[in-house]
Amino acid sequence: MSPTKFATVLFVALPAIAAAQRPLPELRIEPTAGGSIFYIKNNSPEALTAYLIELVDYPGSSYSLWQDETVAEPIPPKGEKRIQVANMTVGAVPDYVKMQAALYGGGTAAGIPEKVAQMLDRRRSMLETTRQLIGRIEKAQAEGTAKGEVVAGLRQWADTLQPAGKGNRNSQAAINQAAARGVISATAGRLDAQSPAESLTVLRGWERALGTSARAQ
Numbered sequence: 001m002s003p004t005k006f007a008t009v010l011f012v013a014l015p016a017i018a019a020a021q022r023p024l025p026e027l028r029i030e031p032t033a034g035g036s037i038f039y040i041k042n043n044s045p046e047a048l049t050a051y052l053i054e055l056v057d058y059p060g061s062s063y064s065l066w067q068d069e070t071v072a073e074p075i076p077p078k079g080e081k082r083i084q085v086a087n088m089t090v091g092a093v094p095d096y097v098k099m100q101a102a103l104y105g106g107g108t109a110a111g112i113p114e115k116v117a118q119m120l121d122r123r124r125s126m127l128e129t130t131r132q133l134i135g136r137i138e139k140a141q142a143e144g145t146a147k148g149e150v151v152a153g154l155r156q157w158a159d160t161l162q163p164a165g166k167g168n169r170n171s172q173a174a175i176n177q178a179a180a181r182g183v184i185s186a187t188a189g190r191l192d193a194q195s196p197a198e199s200l201t202v203l204r205g206w207e208r209a210l211g212t213s214a215r216a217q
Contacts, residue, residue, distance in 0.1 A: 022110045025051055025075075025102050029094040036091030038065070038083040040075065040099075047074035047105035049209075050123065052115055058096040061089050064170070066122060066179065070209040071186075074105055118172060125176035127210040129183045134203050137196050147196060154188035 025048055026041035042048040049070045055063035065085065075081050090097045101111030101119050109116045133154070140150045161181040168174060183206075191199045 022046065022102070022104050022108050024099045024110045027053065027097070027099045029091055029097055031088065031091030032084065035084055035086045035088055038085065038090075039080055040067075040083065041080045042075040042077060044104055044108075044110075045077050046108065047076055048079075048102060049074045049105050050103040050119055052100045052102075052111070052119055054098055054100050055090055055093075055096055056098045056100075058089070058093055062169075063087050063090055063097075066119070066175065068123065068126065068179075070123070071126070071183070071206045118175060121172055122175050122179050123210055126179050126183055127207065129180040130203055130206045130210060133184065133187050134200060134207065137191070137200055137203070141196055147191065150196070151188050151192045154184055154191065158184040158188065 022044040026043055028039040028041070030037045030039070038053060040048070040051065047069075050066075050068045053065040053067070055061060065083075067083070069075055069081075099111070101109070101115035103109050103116070103119060103123075136154070137150065139145075140147075158181050161177050161184070163169065163174060163178070169178075187199060187203065190202060
């Protein structure tokens with residue numbers, strides 16, 4: 001595609017994305033003993049599938065919560081979700097805590113464009129990790145590998161994705177790594193308690209949801 005044609009396509013696409021944007025979810029925060037509570041209200045007509053909450057411009061502290069409801073239960077239109085976290089700062093200074101980005105089930109987005117882009121890349125990493133997990137478990141089944149050995153292997157894999165020192169935790173690589181580690185750890189715990197077939201059913205559901213989200217965007 002020539003630069004002129006690409007510029008024309010981009011020019012046409014950007015207004016369409018802007019028109020499709022939804023409002024950010026409503027965020028309310030309460031302090032509690034030993035932590036804080038987030039209340040996320042979805043005021044959109046579409047299900048809320050992912051969002052980012054951050055502590056913004058507060059001296060000496062940082063905090064971010066990347067939440068992906070695709071691998072849980074999306075928050076329905078007009079629905080609300082309560083999340084308790086261990087961080088006490090966010091409950092003490094709620095004016096500094098902002099909803100930065102959100103993704104909705106219909107493929108629309110809201111918030112700071114750079115944060116939306118980070119969230120989409122994070123979700124692509126989750127999809128890739130989910131597909132790798134499916135491949136590992138299917139291979140183990142085909143080869144007759146003991147479930148305990150598979151679980152141990154997954155936990156070792158998650159351990160290799162631990163953050164290295166005090167690097168830039170807001171880099172895309174660090175964000176994606178943390179997301180992948182979460183998916184792997186959750187799968188190891190589920191596989192330890194359930195059958196491989198049950199674990200695969202969950203993972204394939206995640207794969208469909210994350211894949212649909214990627215195509216919608």
